[in-house]
Amino acid sequence: MVARYVADLIAALERYGDRPAIGAGRDVLRYSQVLDTVYRVAGVLADAGVGRGVGLACVTGGNRPEALLVRIAAHLLGARLTPVVGGPAIHGVDFILRDCRPGLVVHDVPVPEIGARRLGMDELFVAAACREAVALPVRAREGDIARVLYTGGTTGRPKGVASTFGAMAARDGGRGAVWTESVYLSVTTLAQRSGGRCLEQLRAGGTVEILDPFGPREFAAACRRLGRVSTYLTPPMIYRLLDDPATAEGISGLEAVSYGASPVLPARLGEAVARWGVRWRQGYGMNEAAVICRLTPADHDAAVTGRPELLASVGRPVAGVELQVRDERGVVLPAGRQGEVWVRSETVMAGYWNEPGLSAEVLREGWLRTGDVGHVGEGGYLYLDDRVKDVVIVDGANIYCLPVEASLARHPAVAQAVVVGRPSMVTGEEVCAFLVPSPGHPPSGTAAAEACALVERELAPAHRPTVVFWAREIPLTGRGKPDKRRLRQRAASGDPGIELPPDPGR
Incomplete structure (x- = not known):
């Protein structure tokens, strides 16, 4: 069966021909222009050997509209897409590109040589502009793997989340949850949540505007210019807007905010909900299962008028999602009891790419073990209490603890390293390291700074602990x-222990 998700997207590009589709400042593409360009790009990709089931990696240094056009062209051809946006939290790109087994790598930043053919992004679009826009049939099928998105790995290797076109069509957050009356202002990475959200907007006939990079003043200026704006923000972005005098009390033109990707501080969220006067919606989900629960606009209104505890929840399960809380033996627990969150829906991933053992651990008879610990409270609202997965979420990026711990422990002054996260008013969470000194190496700020610098060299800047505690x-x-x-x-x-901001100048 032809992939409904892709067929609907192409049909929308045909139906809304003269409407504005994708903007980036002064440059705006209409739906008909997007469709023509997609056909041209797909033609070039097809000539390069990209087709149904073939891997296509798209590596970009930032958020640019071309990445969305490549994404649509890949879906049209039925390719297996792996988008990667470079940044301070990205490490293991060499492994990702080898593991996803691409037939072609499209890129606008330097990428390692892995044996696959490489094509520069600008080169691709120059070649596309020189050919006719010949309509192509949708080659994707419902059961085909549409994309493999990579998350950080608890073993130090990123792991690929494989999702089918059928799962993408079933994902909540499609037409019924898109605020098409406003322009969707994309400010987070197109390689993850925001890229899919942009395509949801286009499938529904709405308009997308891409802002890169994000900053409070730039965001406010875009909202004023566009007039009616909906957006998706991470908690650290909300905090930055609250802390900037120009945006603290409200943002002209902003009408609706969805947020997620990391835990939010209820008190700070309450400030924003009370001050800004916009519609709010939280989505709790993950690459492995899409959106699991939502805290609706009505829930946020209730929170500021008498039920503040709701801001500490992640909402109730969305339509089509079954949710259970289970103990360590897999026994379902009653409401109020704490355990691991399990979910079942058509949106759950097909499995981890090239990881059958790991897939078998988390996928059980149609159910996905999320790795999050929580309980169901009054009214069916889910509250997350802890994590089974060992991850700290910094500025919306997953920082897995084991690779950081391994790097820290390679310093001769460190006998043992354990990494955890703690709330941050700036980045949502920050990486904290507890270090046990090696015999003969008394704890010192110098040794802690050297160990943290080792993390930055071996992994990426975002993995470097910002706070260090020495412990016996x-x-x-x-x-x-x-x-x-x-x-x-x-x-x-x-x-305090011995607390050290490893690099105060950062």
Whole structure:
């Protein structure tokens, strides 16, 4: 069966021909122009060997409209797309490009040589402009793998989340959840949530505007210029807007905000909801399962008029999603009891790319183990209490702890390293390291800074701890594992130990 998600997208490009589709400042493409360009780009890609089931990696240094056009062309051809946007939290690009097995790598930044054919983004669009826009049939099929998105890996290697075209069509957040009466202002990475959200807007006949990079003043100026704006923000972006005098009390033209990607501080969220006078919607989800729960605009209104506890929840399951909280044996727990969140829906991933063992661990008879610990409260609202997955979310990027711990422990002064996250008013969370000194190496700020610099060199700047605590020993759980819950509590309490901002100038 032809992939409905792609067929609907192409039909929308045909139907809304004269409407503005994709903007980036003064440059605006109408729907008919997008469709013509997609056909031209698809023709070039097809000549380069890209077709149904063939891997196509698209590596860009930022958010540019061309990345969306490549994405649509890849879907039209039925290719297996892996988008990657470079940035301070990205490491392992060499592994990603080898693991996704692309037949072609399209890029606008330098990429490692992996044996696959490479094509510059500008070169691709120059070649596309020189050919006719010949209509192509939709070659994608419902069960084909549409994309493989890579997340950080707990083992130090990124892991690819493989989703079918059928799962993409089933994802909540399509036409019924798109605010098409406003322009969708895209400010987060097109390689992840925002890229899909842009295509949802186009499928519904709406307009997309791409802003890169994000800044409070630039965001406010775009909202004023566009007039009626909806957007998706990460919590750190909300905090930056609240902390800037120009945007703290409201943003002219902004009508609706969706947010997610990392935990939000309820008190700060409450400030924004009370001040800005816009519609708010939270989405709790993950690459493996799309949106799982939503906190609706009505929920946010209720929160500021008498139910503030709702701002600490992630909402209720969206249509088509079954949710259960289970204990370590997989037994379903009643409301109020804490356990791991399991979900089942048509949007769940097909599995981890090239990782059958890991896929079998998290996929159980149609259910996905999310790795999040939570409980269901009054009214069916889900509250997240902890994580099974060992990850810190900094500026919306997943920083997995194990690779950071391994880098820290390679310093001769460090006998053991344990990494946790704690809330940050700036980045949502920040990376905190607990270090046990090696014999003969007294704890010092110099050694801590050197160990953190090692992390930055081996991984990426975003992985570098911003706070370090020296400890005589690491507290353990009853099973003999580091008690990260206690460490998170200690980090959040401000217990100094020997606290070190590794690089105050950053």
